[in-house]
Amino acid sequence: MKPLLIWICITAYLECFGIKMSAKTETVTISIQQELKETETPKPISWVVVPDESGRSLLILQGGKVLVIPSSLKDSQVRTFMELAPEEMIIKDFEEGLLGLVFHPNYKSNGLFYLYYTMQRPKRSVLVERRVKNQKKMELDLKHDRTLIEIEQPYWNHNSGVPEFGPDGYLYLSTGDGGKANDPHDFSQNTFSLLGKVLRIDVDKAEGALEYGIPEDNPFKNKPGYRGEIWTIGMRNPWRLHWDIQSNTLFCADVGQHQKEEINLIQKGGNYGWSFREGTEAFSLKNRKPSGEIEFIDPVFEYGHDEGTSVSGGIVYRGSKHPELYGHYIFGDWGTGKCWAIEVKNDQTISKKYIEFVLDGEVINDLPKFVNGKPQSPFKPVNFCISAGGDLVLLDWKGMVYFAN
Ligand SMILES: [Ca+2]
Ligand SMILES: [Ca+2]
Structure with a gap:
């Protein structure tokens, strides 16, 4: 056989086993500067x-x-907008605390915004509506404090907690499986539990005893054995959710246990697998099959624990400084600091790039390092956000705020 033919045969053979023989992955270099x-x-x-x-x-x-x-x-002009009272004991363990904030789509007329945080005694997570009473001064209305959802948390970890408004005006909220390892109580697949789900609610209505409404087109509304708030099932600990309004896509990065880290495209009523599956594989520690037929939705992108240990989702880049990343979903790994940009079309990842961030001439997220199986990265990307100017803000859990140049 000719060398080219041999190469094609080897490639086809390996691809049967999911091994991609694509060209070397491109690396995009972005210089950043520390602010604040x-x-x-x-x-x-x-x-x-x-x-x-x-x-x-x-x-x-x-x-x-x-x-x-x-x-x-300017640091001198930074001020505290609000601080949750210490007696609320919102943070006790490292996955607890204030985990998300989102403004109401009609913020300019109603001043409302939503917080998701954990509380103690008993452990629970709450979605709370607060209000700005003077928008010019960003002054908090101390009287407006409405708890919409309260979810009992069996353990300190996997609280998820990203509220995001969709283009439909409804609030989407990701929840974790409640914690510990292996989803010991099977909350993620329990359709009567709010844990391990993406929820969708109408904050502008109240329905029955609820402080919110359940949209008529929610997939399980009025279905026996289901909570009507559920939009998707089988999430583990989504960190984080992002609505890209331009492509009308809800991205969800779901943290894996020991096999795979996932990026998912959220579809109405979908089952994302946990804890039957982790990524595209069976979850090895349970290794059980569902009793009935369930169609699981695979991630649009996944990586193994040779590259990272805990995915931090980000945003679809729509800024102007880095045209090579326009329309790409940017995310990274909290454990190793490795960062990616993927381009998604027709529910498929069509391209993948690595991103290296350069601060003062040094790459801060070099190749993943492991010692005794534990990732060693001084850089802990926890979120990728959008600045007021539409560019990339990179948050390092170690306490740093970076802006892309
Ligand atoms: Ca928990
Ligand atoms: Ca999954």
Whole structure:
């Protein structure tokens, strides 16, 4: 056989086993700079632009504080917007705390926003509506404090907690499986539990005893044995959710246990597998099959624990500084610092790039390093967000806020 033919045969053979013989993955280099150096920003978990055209943003800290950041990013003008009271004991273990904040789509007329955080005694997570009473001054209305959802948390980990509004005006909320390992109580596949799901609710309505409405087109509304809030089933610990309005796609990065880290495209009523499956594989520690026929939705992208140990989802890049990443979903790994950009079309990943971030001439996320099987990265990407100018904000859980140049 001719060499080319031999190569094609080998490639086809390996691809039968899912081994891709594609060309070397391209690496995109992005230089970044640290901002807010003079401000204490421990465990930053989200950067949210205030939707009032002021150019201000909120920086959400896991410990329960929210800072207002001026468009100038000047440290001297940063101030505390709100701080959850310490008696609420929102953070006790490292996955607990203030985990998400989102503004209401009609924020300009109603001043509303939503927080998701954990509380203690008993352990639970809550979705709470708060209000800004003076938008110009970003002054919190101390009287408006409405708890919409309260979910009992059996363990300290896997609380998930990303509220995001869709283009339909409904609030999507990711929840984790409740914690420990192996989803010991099978919450993710339990259709009467709010754990291990993506939920979809109408915050502008109240229905029966609920503080919110359940949209008429939710897939399981009024179905016996199902909570009507459920939009998808079988999530483990989504960190995080992102609506890309332009492509009308809800991205969900789901943290794996010991096999695979996942990027999923969320579809109405879908079952994303956990804990029957981890990524595209059977979950090896349970290795059981569902009693009936369930169609599981595979991730659109996954990676193994040779590359990382805990995925941090991000955003679809729509900025202008890096045209080579336009329309790509950007995310990284909290354990190893490795970062990716993938391009998705027709529910398939059509291209993959690595991203290396350069700070002061040094790459901060070099090749993944493991010692005794544990990832060693001083850089802990926890979220990739969008700045007021539409560019990339990179949050390092170690307390740093970076802006892409
Ligand atoms: Ca938990
Ligand atoms: Ca899955």
